[in-house]
Amino acid sequence: MSIETDIKQTAFRNPYHRLLVNIMFTSNWIGDGQMQILKPHGVTLQQYNVLRILRGQYPNPVKVSDITERMLDKMSNASRLVDKLLLKQLAERTECPSDRRAVDVVITQKGLDLLKMLDDCQSGWEDGLKERLSEEEAVTISLLLDKLRKGCDL
Amino acid sequence: MSIETDIKQTAFRNPYHRLLVNIMFTSNWIGDGQMQILKPHGVTLQQYNVLRILRGQYPNPVKVSDITERMLDKMSNASRLVDKLLLKQLAERTECPSDRRAVDVVITQKGLDLLKMLDDCQSGWEDGLKERLSEEEAVTISLLLDKLRKGCDL
DNA sequence: TTACATTAAATGTAACAACAGTTAATCAAA
DNA sequence: TTTGATTAACTGTTGTTACATTTAATGTAA
Known part of the structure; x- marks a missing residue:
């Protein structure tokens, strides 16, 4: 359509x-x-994104400021997002030993398990795309979007 | 990048x-x-979108339900958005004569003037795109995005 | 060491969005 | 005409987001 x-x-x-x-x-x-x-x-898109950032570094910790940097939409609330993950026991928070201002965040096993399941759902959804768009077409769009944003430092 | x-x-x-x-x-x-x-x-992206929908029908009125239908992100708050426009005197609201449940919304001259100015700013911004992307490339992306969403009735 | 600027995270706030529920008008069928 | 269902707009609540400010730790220069 x-x-x-x-x-x-x-x-x-x-x-x-x-x-x-x-x-x-x-x-x-x-x-x-x-x-x-x-x-x-029970997770929002933002929380899901944070979880994937955490998994990307697992088992190393990620600082809140790193999370903010990597979020798709720069926003100031990585703190509160991490709070939500803590409540659900999907992540853990510890004081960074080398810089006591910073906070190290690590994804828990429960978080990893949830992500695994969500990835499967996600893959199923993506399969729908594959029927409508060839891999070459997907690459083409990505390249053109990169070009569209060219020279704009985030 | x-x-x-x-x-x-x-x-x-x-x-x-x-x-x-x-x-x-x-x-x-x-x-x-x-x-x-x-x-x-002093206008948000959503308010700007509503104003453009209103201008699209000017001088005919648009019902709140029509606005909801046409919004990029379907959301239930067209009512409150129109409230904001009323406060700024960018739109006017009158009871629809043929259906007293419905509300007719019309953009004011002040709203039209503001849109005119915003369009100019917008065009300036779009000019930046034209330097990075040819018209053919813009068309290509649009067609591929349409294809990506094909068969999904909103 | 002290003073000042900078950085990281957390918090207070006001605006906004999602969702459910309400009110009132219209439509349709008994 | 009355009843019930549907529709349009609005409202109440809850959670989010953006923005500014605060607190505490660190770095740096006098």
Whole structure:
């Protein structure tokens, strides 16, 4: 379905305008899809992202400031996000020995187990994409999006 | 700059995974850019979108339910968004004569003037894109994104 | 060592969003 | 016409997010 039909708007100013709207719409569409997967397991998209960052460094700890840096949408609340993970016992927090201002965060076994399960759900969802888009097409879009953002340091 | 550098992650599971992250990251990047433009003028991205929907039908009124349908991210708060526009006198609200449950919303002259100015700012921002991406490339991405979402009725 | 600037994390706040539930108008069937 | 279902908008609640500020630890220069 074309983006015009999706959002019931017939006229875009130009191909660039159409592209911008299309990217944001598609992003929301993806986010919604992911959210449907995550919600039954009691984690939000943001918490899921943090968990994956933690797993990426496991078994090494990750500082809160590192998490903030790596989050897709830069936001100031990595602290509170980690709080939520602690409550669910998906992560642990310890004072960093080399810098007592910093806090080391590590994913727990429970967190790793949850991620494993979520990854499977996620893969199932991604399989739907593979029927509609070839691997080459996926690469093409990624390259073009990189080009779109070129020279913009985050 | 490639998406790997942007988010400091070296490994994606596959091109599809990379694409999903890239789309969401790029969407945030665009949203941030737009927000920077809008903030000095006291409107949020959502309010700006509503204003453009209203202008699209001007001088005809738009019902709150129509606004909800056309919003990029379907959300239940079109009511409260319209409230904000009323406070700033960017829109007016009248009871729909043919259905007293419904509410007709119309953009004001002040709203049209503001949109005009914002469009100019926006165009300036879009010009940056034109230097990095050809029109054909913009069209290509849009078509591929449509294909990605194909068969998904919002 | 003291003073000052910088950094990391946490917190207070106000605005915003998601979701459920309410109210009121309309429609449709008995 | 009355009853019940549906629809449109609004509201209440809860959790999030952005932004600014605070607290504490570290680095640096006098």
